[in-house]
Amino acid sequence: MRFRRLKLSGFKSFVEPAELRIEPGLTGVVGPNGCGKSNLLEAIRWVMGESSPKSLRGGGMEDVIFAGTATRPPRDFAEVILSAHDSAGEELEVVRRIERGAGSAYRINGRDARQKDVALVFADAATGAHSPALVSQGRIAAVINARPAERRAMLEEAAGIAGLHVRRRDAEQKLRATEANLARLEDLMSGLE
Ligand code: ATP
Numbered sequence: 001m002r003f004r005r006l007k008l009s010g011f012k013s014f015v016e017p018a019e020l021r022i023e024p025g026l027t028g029v030v031g032p033n034g035c036g037k038s039n040l041l042e043a044i045r046w047v048m049g050e051s052s053p054k055s056l057r058g059g060g061m062e063d064v065i066f067a068g069t070a071t072r073p074p075r076d077f078a079e080v081i082l083s084a085h086d087s088a089g090e091e092l093e094v095v096r097r098i099e100r101g102a103g104s105a106y107r108i109n110g111r112d113a114r115q116k117d118v119a120l121v122f123a124d125a126a127t128g129a130h131s132p133a134l135v136s137q138g139r140i141a142a143v144i145n146a147r148p149a150e151r152r153a154m155l156e157e158a159a160g161i162a163g164l165h166v167r168r169r170d171a172e173q174k175l176r177a178t179e180a181n182l183a184r185l186e187d188l189m190s191g192l193e
Helices: 037-047 115-124 139-145 148-159 162-192
Strands: 002-009 018-021 077-085 091-099 103-108 111-113
Touching (some): 002 037, 037 077, 037 091, 091 115, 103 115, 115 162, 148 162
Antiparallel strands (some): 002 077, 077 091, 091 103, 103 111
């Protein structure tokens, strides 16, 4: 998968709509302290389905919405659009939008989607909100200090198999529900005999 464009509106310090082209190869973001470099990386994580406000340096999910300054009123919503080419070269556009009091909504190529669908699209392409390809401040030290189990999770994410764990959990849940239904059916049948 190759990321091509990032559009932000009302996301953290990006109050005005902003659009960035992401060129092939390694991308670095440079700028003075507090100009919003980390916010950009967080926007990429957020649109890929990040569900932990803490990992976006916030207390609650709505903290990603522009909170206003001395001269500008706060916004009611934040939206991030990530355009990419998937591994087959097809266009992929993922939109995440959050409105105050209404939570997050996602769209994949114009269709409503769930957080889980979005996370799976990226996990299958060996990327995602926790991808080791997104290197933020302190991340290198975190990789060095990680416990073996955490390091394994990073490797699985990089290998594109993280999505399989989610699918296995889903399949196990379905299996348990089916087993419970079967047991109930057997009870009913023995009651009829
Ligand atoms: P540094 O180099 O110091 O790490 P940085 O360039 O990574 O900084 P960020 O941490 O991305 O900068 O941006 C911080 C700025 O974003 C701060 O000025 C902060 O006030 C602003 N900011 C964060 N969340 C919001 C929000 N919800 N509404 C408005 N501004 C916000």
